[in-house]
Amino acid sequence: MKSNFTYDLLIIGGGISACVFASKYLKSNNTKKVALIEIGRGLGGRSSTRISNRFKGWKLNHGAPNFNISNSKNNLLLKSYIDELLANKFIKIDDSDLFFLNDDSNSESQKKSEFSCGVNYLSLDSMSQLSQKIIESNDLKKKINFYFETLIVDLKFNDKEWVLTSKNGDKFKSKYLVLSTNLLLHKRSLDILNVNQIPLRKAIPLNCDKKIDLLLNFLEEQSFIPRLTFLIYTNENYSYKDFYSKKQRYFYLKNNLENKYKFERIIFQMQDNNKLGIVVHTKNLELINSYINAKDEEVFKHKIITNFNKLFEGNSVVNKLTFDEKISIMKWRASQPSGIAVPLSFQLIRKYRIGFCGDWFEGEGFGRIEGSILSALILEKKFSDFIK
Ligand SMILES: Cc1cc2nc3c(=O)[nH]c(=O)nc-3n(C[C@H](O)[C@H](O)[C@H](O)COP(=O)(O)OP(=O)(O)OC[C@H]3O[C@@H](n4cnc5c(N)ncnc54)[C@H](O)[C@@H]3O)c2cc1C
Secondary structure, rough: OOOOEEEEEEEEEHHHHHHHHHHHHHHHHOOOOOEEEEEOOEOOOOEEEEEEOOOOOOEEOOOOEEEEEHHHHHHHHHHHHHHHHOOOOOOEEEEOOOEEOOOOEEEEEOOOOOOOOOOOEOOOOHHHHHHHHHHHHHOOOOOHEEEEEOOOEEEOOOOOEEEEEEEEOOOEEEHHHHHHHOOOOOOHHHOOOOOOOOOHHHHHHOOOOOOHHHHHHHHHHHHEEEEEEEEEEEEOOOOOOOOOOOOOOEEEEEEHHHHOOOOEEEEEEEOOEEEEEEEEEEEEHHHHHHHOOOOHHHHHHHHHHHHHHHHHOOOOOOOOOOOOOOEEEEEEEEEEEEEEEEEEEEEEEHHHHHEOOOEEEEOOOOOOHHHHHHHHHHHHHHHHHHHH
């Protein structure tokens, strides 16, 4: 049976930007009836953790494994929020080993990568837990209704309210709307949602609002980097060659090595039961296509382990794998935005009572958690002023 739900504010998406926005917003506006709608089974979005039903006891961060802040010195809003997360013990400074592998697979210590410049932070628990703790802080969880495994496929706006329709036909109505994802504004929605018009365009036709038209024009120029992550569940007694005991350990491949092995970085993740999980990231299109076209997934996985062993041949801390490890593969169709970033001046469109946040906005944190958090903090300020 189809249902109808009415709220004051609907938030679409349950990634870190939505969680930061919701927690800040509810702290200062506690009377509103708020719901968060997410297609996934839990919070975290692209910075979440795979808790496998098949492989019990494993928790692997399969999207962003940690995050870095490159501009907090110049941005008090971001700095004070990061201090809050540190004080609440949701995160800590990440002082894990970080290796940059060069041609001989020996390590270099220089810290230069999009994902490691500035100060690095690690969730004290898993990445999914970070989003959960943010939402749960100050008892805020009770103030939101959550709809998981719910995909919004259609948006309508009439003067009174927004009307959102989910894939199974449920209707969600609200006066105010926040989209923490740009899927409903971007041309990739046509394929993913199987619709014939970008949902926001359909809700607000061309020439109704200049700002909406410009926003959609910016997004025309934004594309997304696909990625695969290989989650390797190692055997009982697999360990490092040395006595490293921190939670994570990162190996980045420099360009020429990335071309050769087709891996971008490899993150070792120590589990609560002391088993060592490994997550291998790739954005190499040849490898991604060979996975998509693979006739036999086991043969493909065998190749991944062969590559891993070649890469770490003779490495002083990493042991080879034995080929009887279990592997699962996560396909990120849109792991990170690239191309044009959307100016922050498009975050709130008052006429339509709609706001946007996420890593797709301009700034040093574009395409990263830093950008997601900052855009959520800025939107919350704008939105609270607007609703007052
Ligand atoms: C493999 C990988 C590695 C990464 N590594 C790093 C890193 O090292 N450091 C770093 O800073 N960043 C990294 N990133 C990027 C980082 O994960 C993102 O910048 C950040 O998580 C984005 O958060 P967000 O809240 O803006 O968006 P998202 O996490 O994408 O949240 C949006 C949510 O909306 C949901 N949603 C979308 N459309 C709908 C709909 N129609 N109906 C219902 N729900 C919907 C989605 O399921 C999603 O959960 C990585 C990303 C990936 C995938």
